Amino acid sequence: MNAAHLDHVNLRIPESRVDDAVNFYRETLGFRLEDLDAYQAGDRPIFSVRLSATSIIHLSPSESFEPPEAxxxxxxxxxxxxxxxxxxxxxxxxxxxxxxxxxxxxxxxxAPAVYIQDPFGYRLEIKSSHAEI
Known part of the structure; x- marks a missing residue:
C-alpha cells in the first residue's frame, strides 16, 4: 500500500452537547463545519470539522459517550x-x-506545538507549520 494522507478521525461526543462542539471547533478555533444542517435534520448521524482539503474530524454525537481516558x-x-x-x-x-x-x-x-483540550476531554496538539529556527 502507498498511503497518501490521513483522511479523517472519528471522535464521539455527547449527543446533548453538539452546541459545545460547534462553539469550540467553529467559533473558538475557526474551523469550518460540514453537514451540520444534515445532522440536525436527522439525515446524517455525524457532522464534520474541515481541517484542510484532505483532512477532517468526524464528530459522532452519542447518547453513550464516555470521555477519553489517558x-x-x-x-x-x-x-x-x-x-x-x-x-x-x-x-x-x-x-x-x-x-x-x-x-x-x-x-x-x-515544529513547535501547544496542547489543549476540547470540551469533551480530547487533547488536541496544535502544531505550527513553521519550524523553529
Missing amino acids: RNFDHVAIVVEETIEEVKAELGDAGVGIERESTPKGATGT
Whole structure:
C-alpha cells in the first residue's frame, strides 16, 4: 500500500452537547463545519470539522459517550499555518487554556506545538507549520 494522507478521525461526543462542539471547533478555533444542517435534520448521524482539503474530524454525537481516558487515547495533532506565537495569542484571546508546549517530531518534521483540550476531554496538539529556527 502507498498511503497518501490521513483522511479523517472519528471522535464521539455527547449527543446533548453538539452546541459545545460547534462553539469550540467553529467559533473558538475557526474551523469550518460540514453537514451540520444534515445532522440536525436527522439525515446524517455525524457532522464534520474541515481541517484542510484532505483532512477532517468526524464528530459522532452519542447518547453513550464516555470521555477519553489517558490509557487509551492521547491526542489528535493538527498542523496550522500560523506561527506558534500567533496560535498562542489566538487561543489566549478565545480563553482556551494551554496544557503544555513542546516541539514534537511528527509526519511533517519538528515544529513547535501547544496542547489543549476540547470540551469533551480530547487533547488536541496544535502544531505550527513553521519550524523553529
